Amino acid sequence: MTLLDGKKVSNDIKDEIKAEVDKMKANGEKVPHLAAVIVGDDGASLTYVGSKVRACERVGFESTMVRMKHTTSEIELLHKIKELNEDDNIDGFIIQLPLPPQINTQKVLMAVDPSKDVDGFHPENFGRMALDMSTFIPATPFGILELLERYDVDTKGKHTVVIGRSHIVGRPMSILMSRKGWPGNSTVTLTHSNTKNITQIISQADIVISALGVPNFLKAEMVRDDAVVIDVGITRVEDETAKKGYRIVGDVDFENVSKKASFITPVPGGVGPMTIAMLLKNTLLAREQRKG
Numbered sequence: 001m002t003l004l005d006g007k008k009v010s011n012d013i014k015d016e017i018k019a020e021v022d023k024m025k026a027n028g029e030k031v032p033h034l035a036a037v038i039v040g041d042d043g044a045s046l047t048y049v050g051s052k053v054r055a056c057e058r059v060g061f062e063s064t065m066v067r068m069k070h071t072t073s074e075i076e077l078l079h080k081i082k083e084l085n086e087d088d089n090i091d092g093f094i095i096q097l098p099l100p101p102q103i104n105t106q107k108v109l110m111a112v113d114p115s116k117d118v119d120g121f122h123p124e125n126f127g128r129m130a131l132d133m134s135t136f137i138p139a140t141p142f143g144i145l146e147l148l149e150r151y152d153v154d155t156k157g158k159h160t161v162v163i164g165r166s167h168i169v170g171r172p173m174s175i176l177m178s179r180k181g182w183p184g185n186s187t188v189t190l191t192h193s194n195t196k197n198i199t200q201i202i203s204q205a206d207i208v209i210s211a212l213g214v215p216n217f218l219k220a221e222m223v224r225d226d227a228v229v230i231d232v233g234i235t236r237v238e239d240e241t242a243k244k245g246y247r248i249v250g251d252v253d254f255e256n257v258s259k260k261a262s263f264i265t266p267v268p269g270g271v272g273p274m275t276i277a278m279l280l281k282n283t284l285l286a287r288e289q290r291k292g
Ligand SMILES: Nc1nc(=O)c2c([nH]1)NC[C@@H]1CN(c3ccc(C(=O)N[C@@H](CCC(=O)O)C(=O)O)cc3)C=[N+]21
Pocket: 047, 048, 051, 094, 095, 096, 097, 098, 119, 139, 140, 234, 248, 267, 268, 269, 270, 271, 272, 273, 275, 276
């Protein structure tokens, strides 16, 4: 079994990005500037945005955290987005999800200038991704592709089973794994809450990508020998012995599944850190494209 070490790979990527930024500085060029908008003060969202800001500092990017109260109206948020779209200093920005119920997420994501949409959530960018055009690939799927690439995982002709059809992970992942090229060229099955015989389908997978958010969902009996297992789950569970009072757990029964898998991502330290590294990569790309 080979551990797909997202922590290590994400640090390698950050070092590579930092080297690029150092060159920009030496040339007297403007460095990439990422803004992150967070509506409300949900603990998990704040942690993630905090990690993004710290990652920016680490590679030498500028960053701005825009905090808005949880009662923010849709109009107020759209106004803020317009400001960020027009701000020449900002190369890319993200709207942290989920948004409170009074705000229509789709409307908000469509208001982001596609050239600054480093999450890749705008329909134009999502469509470009599906059509193999250059674009911002959503950070989590992008991070998974990068892990498969850096560990030389063969995906051609393999059966990839994606669990979960969310707009930010499962759906884009299913498209990306079926694309021509590598990583890609997989035969993809996208499973979800209405899928019949899901365990039977999973048992036929060469590559399993679980983005469900159900702790311990994927058990050793469910996966075939030598399967590649990617765990996108990040559920917080209370743990008094932990520093923060909680720990995060994935969808996979790691202890047992890892005995059977050929490659497997841990949680924490797998897909999560890769998401952050790829957001930085998209932001660097956004800066380079703005230079023209
Ligand atoms: N507009 C938007 N873009 C996102 O990319 C986005 C989002 N909204 N909403 C929420 C999800 C979730 N997400 C994570 C980022 C980093 C870790 C991460 O670094 N995880 C660490 C542990 C972090 C911890 O200890 O809590 C790990 O897995 O090792 C996890 C999850 C980005 N998301």
